[in-house]
Amino acid sequence: MKLPMPMVLVGILVGAVPALMVSACGAPESSGQAKVARLAAYDVNPVPREQVRTGGSLRWPLPEFPAQWNAHQANGAKGVVLDVIRGVLPVLMPTDEKGIPHPDPDYVLSAGVTRNAPQQVVTYTLNPKAVWSDGTPITYRDFAAQGTAMSGRDKRFQIISSTGYDQIARIERGRDDHQVVVTFDRPFADWTGLFSPLYPAATGADPGVFNRGWLNRMPVTAGPFRLRSIDRTAKTVTIVRDPHWWGRPAKLDSIVYRAMDSGAIPGAFANGEVDVLDIGGDASAYVRVKEVKGAAVRRAGGPDWRQLTLNAVRPPLSDLRVRQALALGIDRKAIAESDLKGLNWPIQTLGNHFFVNTQEGYHDNAGNLGGYDPVRAGRLLDAAGWARNGDHRTKEGRALVLRMVVPSGMPGSKQEAELIQAMLEEIGVKVDIRSVPTDDLFDKYVSPGNFDIVPFSWLGTPFPVSSNRSVFAQPRGDRIQQNYARIGTTKIDDSMDQAIRELDPAKARQLTNEVDRMVWQQVSVLPLYQRPQLVGTRKNLANFGACGFYDLAYEDIGFTS
DSSP: OEEEOSBOOOSBOOOOOGGGOBOTTOOOOBTTBOOOOOOOSOBOOOOOGGGSOSOOEEEEEESSOOSBOOTTBTTTOOHHHHHHHTTTSOOSSOBOTTSOBOOOTTTEEEEEEEEOSSSOEEEEEEOTTOBOTTSOBOOHHHHHHHHHHHTSSSTTSOBSOOTTGGGEEEEEEOSSTTEEEEEESSOOTTGGGTTOSOOOHHHHHOHHHHHHTTBTOOSOOOSSEEEEEEETTTTEEEEEEOTTOOSSOOSSSEEEEEEOOGGGHHHHHHTTSOSEEEOTTOHHHHHHHHHSTTEEEEEEEEEEEEEEEEOTTSTTTTSHHHHHHHHHHSOHHHHHHHHHTTSOOOOOBOOOSSOOTTBTTOOOOOGGGSSOOHHHHHHHHHHTTOEEETTEEEETTEEOEEEEEEETTOHHHHHHHHHHHHHHHHTTOEEEEEEEOGGGIIIIIITTTOOSEEEEEEEOOSOHHHHHHHHHSOOBTTBOTTOTTOOOOHHHHHHHHHHHHOOSHHHHHHHHHHHHHHHHHHTOEEEEEEEEEEEEEETTEESOSBOTTOOOOGGGOEEOO
16 A cells, blocks of 8 residues: 655655755665665656557556545545546646656746745746646636645645645735746745645635545546546546647557456456556565566666554553554564565665655664564563563553554555564564455545554655655644654654755755654654565556656657557
8 A cells, every 4th residue: 555645645745955866876875874775766668759659548557446536635645546647637846767856848837936035935937828628727826726725724624734835925926827926934945846736726715625526526637638437336547638738649548547456456467457567565476577478577766665653542552662662573674574575676674754765865763663672672561561461461451452454455464464463472462453445444444543553655755854744743633634643742843844944955854864763762653664666567668667756757658569
């Protein structure tokens, strides 16, 4: 299960700060920073447009079938949502393979900081040809409405994150409707990640439309593709070439997304029913793709990271000592070795909540919580009053039992859970594994807090702090944003904001690592490893594959023969 981090979730969100770039050669070795294998920044079989055949349909499987297509709404921040809407909605500042954003001239002719004092001002000059599918021009009004909705000031908007938007003082019309002037209250280094994807003004102007107007529908589009259909019975979404698109015409006639049980996708790929297979950590799928005639495995150092989220408000996890015991009682390297076995991938645990191993700025901040130490874990549980009673521990007549929720359609998650179950059994903690439908995992379990432990992957972006702020920001009442652990501190919030405001890349990296050390100490999210990006595709599929931080140009995707 992969989530975008806000902005998009995705960790989510750039004149990007060089400090936040991915390195194609891996992170440099330094104190507290392990040497990692050389990994490609991206692998998408790049082919010039003139060599890509016009026509054909790309059959793209999805591990779940979303209902919410507003990526900024609390239930819409999912990787599968982004996989679809990036072909039909404006992504204003796509990033290259190094994680550096550039204005997409189909939407933005220019964008930059036009004043830094007394306030930071960013000016966008929009492409006057850009229009929504209903014929309405894309103007400053769309920016203003989205900025207001995402600011967090009106609680009726069920947003995934207000980061960056909450620092905007005003959004105004420039010299005409196609110029947008955004004035910030205080500096925001990752401004280039805002307003992507862009939604029409009608969405941001009305909480009802924002929250429910994109349920099982896409009212309007503005991309190289437009929506043809959403079939909830067949669990398919079909987008087709938009003849009114003002940019370079899409090479493909259509893209058909089909939700399938993850365990069935490798077979569907081998049988020629789909053209793409996100191998992830599935060694059997990796072997199977290599055996398929006419298939290729695209490999890159992915931005995703596997982790365990602990629900820190539920007893007994509300006790820090219990969470510390879990961190020490779980052998993260053994999990990485098990998950990545057979993938020909370097085994390296992740010691940071903001940077992955191959990003500049990465430092292992786990300290004494990063190693496997079941003896110390047992002592912490003893100190917390959980006495060993046979195989398990009890306190005041209550057994120490935790519920771990995993998606039923992903066999690797169950295997991972069983490994964790065995590890924690050794320190007297009983883990009940509950498999739930993949489509229900977040809406019915993770978001409402109906779990003790849950494994999934966060989708990283080149903007570590602004995209992750909603994951670690202190919850305000029932507004948790993406903080599914439901815990935080004012100091962490203030420190994240300081890092977000810092315009010097080296200082920003330093501040980010200071925040990370604080997050480690609250033991709410346990990083496991940087997730490999292994994607099976047809060999003749061009401009598509393992992207890393690279944003696909959907109009250039196609087949060479």
